[in-house]
Amino acid sequence: MKDGYFFDALNEISDEHIAEAVAYEPKAKIIQWKKLVPIAACLIAIAVSVFAVTQSEKPVITTYVTTEDYTYSLPMTTVSCAPVRDWESMNYGERFNYITVKDVRYVLCDETLSDDTIGNSLVSEKVSVEYMKDDFRTATAEIYEIKDISSDIFTAFRFTEDEKGEYFLYYNTDYTPSTLGHYIDDINAVNNISFVDKTITYRNDYPNGDFKQVTYRIDEKVEKELFEMLTRLKDTACEPKDYHETTETVKIYTEVMNQTHMIYLTGGGELYTYFGADDDMFCFNIGTDEFRKFVAFLEGEAETIRTLMGCPASELVTTPTTVPDYSVLPSALESNKTLGEIADIPGFHLKSTSWVVYEQDGEEDTVYSTGYAFNELFLKLIELNSDKNAIVRTSETGERLQLEPMYYQDEEDIYVYLCNDGYLYITYGTITRAFEIGTDAYNEFMDEFYSVSCVWTPEHPVTIG
Amino acid sequence: MDDRQIIAMLFQRNDHALKEIALKYGKLIFRVADNILCCHENSRECVNDTYLAVWNSIPPQNPNPFIAFICKITRNLSLKKLRDKNALKRRSQTLPIYELEHELSDCSFEDKIDARELGRKIDSFLDTVDEESRVIFVKRYWFSDEIAEIAKATGLSESYVYTKLSRTRKKLRTCLEKEGLM
Structure with a gap:
């Protein structure tokens, strides 16, 4: 097929169909009053019998009971109610959607079969269904094998009275394989x-x-x-x-x-x-x-x-179980240690697994939710640059990726960010140190970052601080 | 803000209209692009190109429904991006549209009718199916949405969506067979 042939074909889908798909809302369950008539009738019957029973009793004694000891029962017969469709409007399969034949229960699958798929005849049985209370309808079902599939699991039903002579597919709900x-x-x-x-x-x-x-x-x-x-x-x-x-x-x-x-x-x-x-x-x-x-x-x-x-952004708001000790950070930064040494400072948590990431391009921030995959990516970057020494430098450009491990929630003075000038910056209060990672590594990191992170959305909010 | 108001602002050359579009439809447009391109960076470019295209085409155009107009622009720009990179064929095999191609694979349509003609037939076919099937079909093959997303958006189970799609594809096939195209 020519490149994009189907893409081009689907371009002809009308605007109305596209707008319809965008605007579609899950349907609320509509109460079909006609279907409720039998149920209402049952409820009325129950109410009438309760009334009759209570009125026929001798003096009414009111007792206050808890739900636990409210155990008496009313002399009622069990009434089963179900929404009913007009018999004539249904095809034979729909009329007999559940059938029991020789103690095996079959359910109709929404499928009719062509004649060439039908195998041997298995049995012919009178089947019945209770259409309405005490209103039993019967038909003669001829049951057939279906070619290339076991009749233990699927069978074809045709109803003698059905003028259309359709074969309906039924599934044996009692089927259980041994192995x-x-x-x-x-x-x-x-x-x-x-x-x-x-x-x-x-x-x-x-x-x-x-x-x-x-x-x-x-x-x-x-x-x-x-x-x-x-x-x-x-x-x-x-x-x-x-x-x-x-x-x-x-x-x-x-x-x-x-x-x-x-x-x-x-x-x-x-x-x-x-x-x-x-x-x-x-x-x-x-x-x-x-x-x-x-x-x-x-x-x-x-x-x-x-x-x-x-990761689901909701996971990002998990409160850390231990509060990190940030007091070691200023002196570590000022002593110009390597990135690897900084990352290994106990309590610093540069190797946190949950991050909130802001992408700043000079205009607006884009917030990303990240998780395990991002952390792996970030740790790889740290590992590759663990021998880089801290230098005193201020970022000059606007585009940067600001990282906030969830552990920093209460420590607003700490910032870790990757900048498109090719440096990773760590800032604590007034102290800022930079580690050179190179612009190529930065671009490579960003490419991978987009593939493992999803943009924060109001449906999956990230709570910060 | 109402679509008509946004269009009115565009007619007045008020660039605040683009901010309103971004606010109202930004995520949807991004999804349309990203479902096709699978690359956030390219998708964002595509979203920006969409805003520019909307700005350049209204006026003189006065589209209704506006949302379909925007989505079509984004989709076309995304496909163009793939075509420019000669990646359309490769990419189409990883998108849901592949299911449709697969269902109708035993016919060389392009020998019989051009893509637009086939598209019009598919569109007419969609008028004959129920709303739920139509919405699921359009979401899957036009918007390239994942089954799980469709299930969430329509309040249906994944297996139900899956079955609906399968049946609609088969009905489409039967319809095209009747038209003598297969």
Whole structure:
């Protein structure tokens, strides 16, 4: 395809559609009064029966009770209420969206199937649904296998009474595989899993709240590695376990039978699969070694699309547990020590992990939230320049990056800043010392800085001081 | 400040209008650029170029809706920047638009219709889908927003957004097939 062909095509999207997308607000849940009629009817019925019961009793004795001892019950029958759609306006799938056949519960997936995907007929059953209270509707469901996928998990339903003769896709909500191998065979993973957005995301949340998120491209190599891993671990048993997210996760969004199907790998060594059709997740304990191996493969072999590093700004306001001792700083600066020696002064915390950074270009400040990634970058700069001696110098230019470790919150006299004249300045009160890092190193640092920091926004405010 | 007031200020050649635009739409414009360029420095340049372009084009233009006009300028400037660096093709493979290309990959559209014609067909197609699907589609492929961002902005779950996108792409494919383009 010609360069930018699709970009150019999408340029024709109308202004109205763009404005609509910008202005779109999440919809508040609209109360549909028509749907509430049955519920209201139920409530009235309950109220009437309560009234009838209380009125039929002999003298009403009022007792003041706490919620704990408020335990009596009313002689009522259980009434179930649900919003009801007009029967005729629904197709057969919607009418029979949950069906139990031979004790197996099926749920409708929002998908109809073409004739050529339908396999053998399995069974024909009368099915019924309670449309309204005591209003049971029935139909004859013919259940079919679907080619290339196990009928233990997905089946096709066609209703004899349906003039359109559509095949509806249903998911067996009682399905549980015994092993990972069983699962990949049942869904026929190699043929049926499609990697729609062709990306895989690895995220690592560090204890201090920083994170690293890398998006890799899924190419043939990655697909192969994934399937090899699944096959290698085919004997891993499926465990009944809720999803437990750990600090490291690999998430792969895929589709099976056009249904959202996710594969999560966690640093705890668990592999979860999940179908959008149902809320259940299947957990396979593959072990941490396998997880590490897969992450190492991604890091070494997969093509990186983008890396996000940073930290939620809210983490930056964490109050330090110890108050640093700044009293040593003035004498250290005045004795013209090297940058390495200054950085190592106990209590100075030049190696802090959380920084607030202001970029000053002579006009307005831009505030960035930074974290682990920035700290690594800054420490690298200090390390490379640790032998540089302090000199007395005043910055001459306006563009600079002012750094404030969170530990300096209460100490307004301390400034650390990197200037585009190629010097790192440390100021305490009236004492300022500069360390030459060079303009090339400054520019290189700034390039990397932009890639690991995000601009402060009101949604993620940073509280300073 | 209301968009009409901003445009009125531009007509009066009052440069305070640009500050108002920056205040009201600065972040959105930056996001449009940064989603395409993935480089804060270039994106900021692009945002400044957008302000200049707005200043130069109003008057005589009097756009409505104003926000779409600004976003289109930013998007075009960002794409131009990529074209100038011969990085458009490489970059497009890392952007969400790649999903769309991938879905429609078995057809050489450019042999049949030019990009603008295809765009108009996609635009007409969007009129036929529900508002939610349309908004998600535009956010993903026009604004190049991340799924998580779309989910947050629309109050939907990520998997729901993902499924919606997938279905809309398939519907688009069917629509183009019916038009004999695939």
